[in-house]
Amino acid sequence: EAQVTQNPRYLITVTGKKLTVTCSQNMNHEYMSWYRQDPGLGLRQIYYSMNVEVTDKGDVPEGYKVSRKEKRNFPLILESPSPNQTSLYFCASSSSATAILAKNIQYFGAGTRLSVL
Amino acid sequence: AQKITQTQPGMFVQEKEAVTLDCTYDTSDPSYGLFWYKQPSSGEMIFLIYQGSYDQQNATEGRYSLNFQKARKSANLVISASQLGDSAMYFCAMRGISGNNDMRFGAGTRLTVKP
Numbered sequence: 001e002a003q004v005t006q007n008p009r010y011l012i013t014v015t016g017k018k019l020t021v022t023c024s025q026n027m028n029h030e031y032m033s034w035y036r037q038d039p040g041l042g043l044r045q046i047y048y049s050m051n052v053e054v055t056d057k058g059d060v061p062e063g064y065k066v067s068r069k070e071k072r073n074f075p076l077i078l079e080s081p082s083p084n085q086t087s088l089y090f091c092a093s094s095s096s097a098t099a100i101l102a103k104n105i106q107y108f109g110a111g112t113r114l115s116v117l
Numbered sequence: 118a119q120k121i122t123q124t125q126p127g128m129f130v131q132e133k134e135a136v137t138l139d140c141t142y143d144t145s146d147p148s149y150g151l152f153w154y155k156q157p158s159s160g161e162m163i164f165l166i167y168q169g170s171y172d173q174q175n176a177t178e179g180r181y182s183l184n185f186q187k188a189r190k191s192a193n194l195v196i197s198a199s200q201l202g203d204s205a206m207y208f209c210a211m212r213g214i215s216g217n218n219d220m221r222f223g224a225g226t227r228l229t230v231k232p
Contacts, residue, residue: 042208042224059219105167106212108161108162111162
């Protein structure tokens with residue numbers, strides 16, 4: 001089954017304790033991205049990756065890191081979490097970053113609900 | 118810069134009736150795609166329907182259709198014969214070809230279907 005898998009689904013942590021949210025896709029997609037969802041703001045992009053070893057900042061990258069060492073994995077790292085990073089996080093992937101005339105649908109993971117105390 | 122606007126924070130509809138969720142967008146890209154996603158209370162993001170900016174016909178997927186008016190820059194989602202399971206958040210999104218090719222989302226509309 002084609003899917004994007006995020007772990008963990010729920011996480012409660014304390015300020016300053018490093019954490020990693022994993023993301024893996026089995027669709028051989030080149031493009032992967034991370035979003036955070038906050039009430040009234042929709043989804044905002046944190047980081048994205050066009051392909052292996054190619055990553056760049058989205059709209060709200062402060063306090064986050066990513067890496068793309070393999071095509072299927074795109075972990076999100078919070079080196080020193082703070083309460084303002086309490087949010088619902090989504091990983092997403094799509095088949096091509098530039099095939100705009102095709103159905104360039106982004107497929108989303110189930111989400112990770114993070115609380116930073 | 119690309120921007121998506123959903124002006125209806127919440128909508129109510131009677132079961133079996135049709136409902137239209139509004140979405141307007143702003144972009145300078147010559148080519149772009151428009152998407153609608155559904156987010157039920159369980160939290161996952163479910164793709165519903167896609168419309169390409171050069172598509173001649175409005176997209177349809179089962180009970181979902183997209184009322185695309187390019188000159189007005191609007192891409193409204195129409196859900197026909199609403200069901201209780203349609204109660205959810207609905208997000209309009211757009212993806213262009215400029216910049217990082219990211220997907221921009223509106224703030225969402227919460228739809229409640231009444232029995």
